[in-house]
Amino acid sequence: MVAEGGAAGRGAEREINTGVLLFIPYRALENRVFAALAEAGFDDFTPAQARVMQRIGPHGTRLTELAEQAQVTKQTAGFLVDQLEKAGYVKRVPDPTDRRARLVCGAEKAWAAKEVADAVVADVEAEWEAHLGKRRMTQLRQALTLLREITDPYAAPRG
Amino acid sequence: MVAEGGAAGRGAEREINTGVLLFIPYRALENRVFAALAEAGFDDFTPAQARVMQRIGPHGTRLTELAEQAQVTKQTAGFLVDQLEKAGYVKRVPDPTDRRARLVCGAEKAWAAKEVADAVVADVEAEWEAHLGKRRMTQLRQALTLLREITDPYAAPRG
DNA sequence: CAAATTAGTCAGAGACTCTGACCAATGTCA
DNA sequence: TGACATTGGTCAGAGTCTCTGACTAATTTG
Numbered sequence: 001m002v003a004e005g006g007a008a009g010r011g012a013e014r015e016i017n018t019g020v021l022l023f024i025p026y027r028a029l030e031n032r033v034f035a036a037l038a039e040a041g042f043d044d045f046t047p048a049q050a051r052v053m054q055r056i057g058p059h060g061t062r063l064t065e066l067a068e069q070a071q072v073t074k075q076t077a078g079f080l081v082d083q084l085e086k087a088g089y090v091k092r093v094p095d096p097t098d099r100r101a102r103l104v105c106g107a108e109k110a111w112a113a114k115e116v117a118d119a120v121v122a123d124v125e126a127e128w129e130a131h132l133g134k135r136r137m138t139q140l141r142q143a144l145t146l147l148r149e150i151t152d153p154y155a156a157p158r159g
Numbered sequence: 160m161v162a163e164g165g166a167a168g169r170g171a172e173r174e175i176n177t178g179v180l181l182f183i184p185y186r187a188l189e190n191r192v193f194a195a196l197a198e199a200g201f202d203d204f205t206p207a208q209a210r211v212m213q214r215i216g217p218h219g220t221r222l223t224e225l226a227e228q229a230q231v232t233k234q235t236a237g238f239l240v241d242q243l244e245k246a247g248y249v250k251r252v253p254d255p256t257d258r259r260a261r262l263v264c265g266a267e268k269a270w271a272a273k274e275v276a277d278a279v280v281a282d283v284e285a286e287w288e289a290h291l292g293k294r295r296m297t298q299l300r301q302a303l304t305l306l307r308e309i310t311d312p313y314a315a316p317r318g
Numbered sequence: 319c320a321a322a323t324t325a326g327t328c329a330g331a332g333a334c335t336c337t338g339a340c341c342a343a344t345g346t347c348a
Numbered sequence: 349t350g351a352c353a354t355t356g357g358t359c360a361g362a363g364t365c366t367c368t369g370a371c372t373a374a375t376t377t378g
Contacts, residue, residue, distance in 0.1 A: 018284055019188040020213075021303040026181040027230065028310035033178075048334060054179075064356055071186065074357065076335050083333090100343040100356045125177055131309050136302050143291055143299040144180040150290050151187035207365060223325060233326065235366050242364090259325045259374040323376070334365070345354070 029124050036120040042113045044087045052080045053089060053110060060093060060103030089113070188283050195279040201272045203246045211239045212248060212269060219252065219262030248272070 034047065045053070055061065055069045067077035081104055084090045089110045095101035106114075129137040193206065204212070214220065214228045226236035240263055243249045248269045254260035265273075288296040 016304070017280055018287070018300060018303070019185055019192075019280065021300065021307065022181050022185040022188075025303065025306045025310040026178055026185060029178040029181075046333070062356075072334090073336065075337085075359090078358070079334075095356090098344075098356075102357080121176055121178065127309065128177070128306060132302055132305055136298070136305070139295070139298050140302040140306075141177060141180065143295050143302075144177070144184065145175070146291055146295070147184045147287060147299075148175075148180065150286065151184040205364070221325075231365090232367060234328090234368085237327070238365075254325090257325075257375075261326080319378100321377080323374105325374080326372085328371075329369090330367100332365105332367080334363105336361100336363080338360090340359075341357085343354105343356080346352080348349100348351095 025128070029121065032124050033117050033120045037113060037116055040113075040116045042109075042116065045084060045089060049080045049084050049087075049089075052077055053084055053106070056090065056104055056106050056110070058106075060095075060105035062095065062101050063104060064101075066104060084110075184287070188280065191283050192276050192279045196272055196275055199272075199275045201268075201275065204243060204248060208239045208243050208246075208248075211236055212243055212265070215249065215263055215265050215269070217265075219254075219264035221254065221260050222263060223260075225263060243269075 030047065034050075037043070052066050052070050052072075055066050063077055063081060064074050066081070067074040070077060072080075081090060081092070085092065087109075089107055090104050091107050092102045092104055095103050125137075132140065189206065193209070196202070211225050211229050211231075214225050222236050222240060223233050225240070226233040229236060231239075240249060240251070244251065246268075248266055249263050250266050251261040251263055254262050284296075291299065
């Protein structure tokens with residue numbers, strides 16, 4: 001994967017795997033958001049839980065759908081939602097259109113946390129833009145959005 | 160900004176968090192590499208182990224350094240290296256410069272797996288380039304490399 | 319040499335994720 | 349309508365990942 005087969009060791013950044021290149025800023029952003037949330041008192045959920053919570057739509061989302069989007073099994077998603085429910089971030093309500101299903105909905109606490117998270121993301125994006133320049137930042141987002149078409153099985157169909 | 164709440168709804172891709180945008184292709188690439196490795200018979204290690212193995216330099220790397228770069232504790236890194244050692248992917252040799260330390264070195268099996276992985280990464284990058292166009296792909300990598308300067312605590316600082 | 323630092327291990331616990339088995343509601347189709 | 353497959357979800361159990369805390373041993377510092 002990474003490593004630098006024949007190329008020299010530490011200095012040689014010429015051929016860094018694009019995957020790693022993507023992961024590094026992702027991880028940095030996640031860390032920042034997480035730290036800020038903890039500082040704001042939202043320290044009672046975990047990254048795994050957050051990755052599920054993030055995907056809850058404004059009108060609630062089914063467990064199975066959350067599982068697919070987060071790329072975990074429905075059992076895992078169920079486990080994580082249980083924790084989130086106990087911590088007061090989400091609630092489950094019956095799905096009026098299907099008596100088998102329930103909708104996982106965000107609670108007040110979740111929206112409050114989202115507000116904090118959104119603010120940090122905005123900060124970090126601003127820092128990145130300052131470093132890259134406005135043009136390059138826009139290009140970056142455009143390229144990533146385009147890439148999503150062929151890498152995200154759950155991308156909203158364009159058009 | 161604005162919580163637009165529609166993040167999960169199908170139409171609203173206007174304000175997708177840059178973090179998610181980074182994560183989607185990263186995950187897609189990782190999945191592809193992992194599937195290809197499994198198909199080639201390298202099915203006896205896990206993603207977590209791979210993330211450590213990936214960071215082993217050509218001349219071996221200390222456990223502590225692996226831990227820092229992979230952003231896990233040294234205990235976790237040690238645990239993962241134990242598994243990799245049992246599976247025959249790495250070996251530990253004494254560090255000639257420090258008798259406390261040992262260097263984690265890749266074994267033949269690791270280089271063989273790396274060859275498979277590199278090939279898949281090249282394939283996927285080619286697909287991405289085909290989708291984005293050569294110019295945009297280059298810009299993407301440039302932007303990410305630049306971003307690394309402020310998001311990767313282990314980036315080679317000098318030029 | 320004493321003290322502080324650094325490399326690494328051991329032990330224990332919590333968190334994450336999976337497979338397999340299962341139940342209940344829904345959809346399909348003759 | 350009634351058998352059958354599908355879909356939404358849970359329960360149980362196991363393996364993996366990760367952390368904190370406490371510890372040993374070698375190195376560095378003064």
